[in-house]
Amino acid sequence: MKQNTSGQGVTRRHFLGYVTAALGAFVATVVAVPVVGAFVSPALKKKGSGQWISLGAIDKFTRKEPKMVGITVVKQDGWVEARQPRVVWVVAEDNNKFRVYNAQCTHLGCVADWDPQDRTWKSPCHGGVFAFEDGRVLAGPPPRGLDSLEYKIEGGELVVNYQDFRLGIEEKTAL
């Protein structure tokens, strides 16, 4: 096999090698774009919006103790319309005002439980502690306080705009 050692131009053999490699790269790209696109497609979905869910009559909520309310959100889970359980904490305030918190700990999503002795919310997983007055972090790894939720009062019922948020980060961003 003759080698091109003069440094001028390329041999026919090398040229064909480059053409083959280029064609191969082109075909690989044509296949890779849709395949990788479909693979990462879930990450490019637009953010979900909240859904308004009734928590029941407003007079069952008190100022002294937060009340846990289990709700069911209806989500389109791929090809399944899924009914998923969620939990919120409700605290009543004066003049028909309320505070409604998404019960998920902002660290990694365990449901924060109410501790009547300490009067704090505590996550059972990694020791996150949240204050009764405003849901701020008192101790543990959570990067932000409990996520408060929008609400309105309709026909004597407390209706909350339930929304899941991204966890483990400082900003409260919709998921």
Add this chain to the structure above:
Amino acid sequence: MGTSVAQWLDERTGAGTVWQALFKRKIPRGVNFLYTFGAATMFIFMLQAVTGIILAMYYSATPETAYDSIMFFTTQVGYGSIVRGLHHWGASSMVVLVALHALVVFALGAYKYPRELTWVVGILLLGIVVGFSFTGYLLPWDEKAYWATTVGTNMAGTVPFAGNFLLLVLRGGSELGAVSLTRFYAYHTVLLPSLALMLIVVHLYLVVKHGVSVPPWLWERKPKLEAKRVEA
């Protein structure tokens, strides 16, 4: 730097030898496009593998959800319709390509000594490709898929003596239903790919070992010289 990395790897793996054997091997004078169907089939197999992996991520093998999951993939997932389309058309073209490959090998007498085993393994692979087609056809679980597979498995049921046994084993029950669907999904995505991969390795090894056969139109011209080229 590029060469030193390649050298480092080659010293430890011998990958260079494999590369040489696969891509730098000598081929006889006079081969033409008829000799490319095997490689084309190999390319389609890889295409089916990558698109199939993506499809498997979105497929739910139950009678209630199979069709919905595929509709979700085609209409809601980015590039979903393209990936499914590639897999669909790839499936058809793979059957066409293996058939052409086998025809060319037969017509050119390339299956003769010493390549009989390459042929036998190739025929097994042909059977596997047909198996892929048959099992993949059911997975969309629409009317066409359901009835085509009902008819196909009923054919197996008419085999003398073993027919009923074959039918029940293929379907996983007497009726085509939930058990058949998971079974066919497992055939299509686990069993057949494993078998195909093993046989492809054997097939390629034999192709590399024996080299490409000399085209018959060169058999009479300087047979000794041509035979030497193949050995090299």
